[in-house]
Amino acid sequence: MSDKLRIGITIGDYNGIGPExxxxxxxxxxxxxxCTPVVYGNTYVFKHYAQLLNINPITFNIVKKKEDVKDGAVNLRFCNEDRINITPGEPSIEAGKFAFDALELAVEDVKEGIIQNILTAPIDKKSTTDAGLxxxxxxxxxxxxFESNVQMILVDDDLRVAMVTGHTPLNSVSSALTSEKITESIKSMYTHLQSDFGIKKPKIAVLGLNPHGGDNGLMGSEEINLIKPVIEALNKNDVIAVGPYSPDxxxxxxNVKNFDGVIGMYHDQVLTPFKQTSFANGINYTAGLPIVRTSPDHGTAYDIAGKGIASISSFVGALYLINKIHRNRLKFYDSSTTPLPYKDHRREKFSIGVPDLN
Structure with a gap:
């Protein structure tokens, strides 16, 4: 195997913008x-979209076993050979099953050593759930x-945000918050910033829960009773956490520019400002896995599927981030490994990110 990473790319929902x-x-x-890309899909879907979008079709190298993977080529793994109906912009269980099959085969291939890391195109959660995910x-x-404790981190260059309660309904957030969960979220982000982003002494901002950070208990007591004591305890253990801040x-x-990472108490508290500034470039990174998994931080975009106007900025950024994190992990866990100079990868990212596609 060459030194280039073998990155699996799952097709996502084929009725969305993933194929494009x-x-x-x-x-x-x-x-x-x-890198050496290994795409999980089938030729029919990509031929369909190449013709629909007037894009030159890709000549795929078909991979049936590990030895078939070729560097310098776009490789393809058939994840599903069912007869399918492609309807851009319309969700279907059929498309959900296809996306699920792509994920299953990619994970299997990681464990078999065919690929090393995974970039996922967007899925429709309901379609994949209905299909069996x-x-x-x-x-x-x-x-x-991968039997891992993971943390979802949203990334746009130096902006990195995560949350304590994840996909928890808003009316359940307060009761879901505990000292242990807040502590674990901050400590996890601190570790990932070191190992995956190459930051020796990360500085993390911690947001409060209530309006105006509770205003000294007038609008809620979580800041006083939960969040502030956690921050103080972590500071005593050399974890640099500051707050709690009023999010607005x-x-x-x-102030976000003064920190390496931001921890919020709930999903929309950090995702709303993140997407306001980083919608086109944001990347979803699943930290804590033994592999590197990234995805563009947007959905299937059914409203523009099949129209040829989807931006690849976030997708390309997600591809690039895999290499950056992989390189940082090698440096962090093996001091004998010398990573490629960062400036060279910045130039490479620029070259990959702005191809002439017209």
Whole structure:
């Protein structure tokens, strides 16, 4: 095997923009200087979209076993040979099953050594759940498959955000918060910032739960009784955490630029400001896995599926981030490993990210 990473790319929902993202990204041959892609889908879907979007079709190298994978080529693993009906912009259980099959084969191939890391195109959660995926999304799926405690981190260059309660209904957030959960979330992010992002002494901002950070107990006591004691205890153990901050003032004042990571108490508290500034470039990273798994931080975009106008910025960024994290992990866990210079990868990212696709 060459030094290039073998990155599995799952097709996601074929009625969404996943096939378009893959076709546009892998039509730039510079990508092959950076990694060896192994796509999980079938030729029928990609031929259909290449014709529909007037994009040059990709010549795939078909992979049936590990030895078939070729560097310098776009490889394809058939994840499903069922007769399918492609209806851009319309969810279907059929498309959900196809996306699920792609995930299952990619995970199997990681364990067999065919690929090393995974980039997932967007899925429709309801379609995949109806088709048999026993989890509400990629994050929980990978956590179960690799028996790992994971943390979802949203990334856009130096902006990194995570949350304590994840996909918890808003009316259950307060009761779901515990000192242990807050502590674990902050400690996990601290560790991932070190091992995966190469930051020796991360500085993490911690947000409060209530309006105006509780205003000294007038609008809620979680900041006083839960969050602040956790921060103080962590500081005594050399974890640099600061807060709790009132979320509106924190993001509005650009204080976020003074930190390496941000921990919020619930999903929309950090995702809303993140997507406001990083919707086109945001990346979803599942930290805590033995592999590197990333995804663009957007959904299936049914409203523009099949129209040829989807931006590949987030998808390309997710592809690049895999290499960056892989390199940082090697450096963190093996001091004898010398990573490639960061500046070279910045140039490579720029080259990959702005191909002439017109």
């Amino acid at each position: 993202l893959i076709l546009k990204t892998l039509s730039n041959k510079l990508v092959l200087n950076y 026993p989890f509400n999304g990629h994050t929980q799926y990978f956590a179960q498959k 003032g924190f993001f509005g004042s650009n």
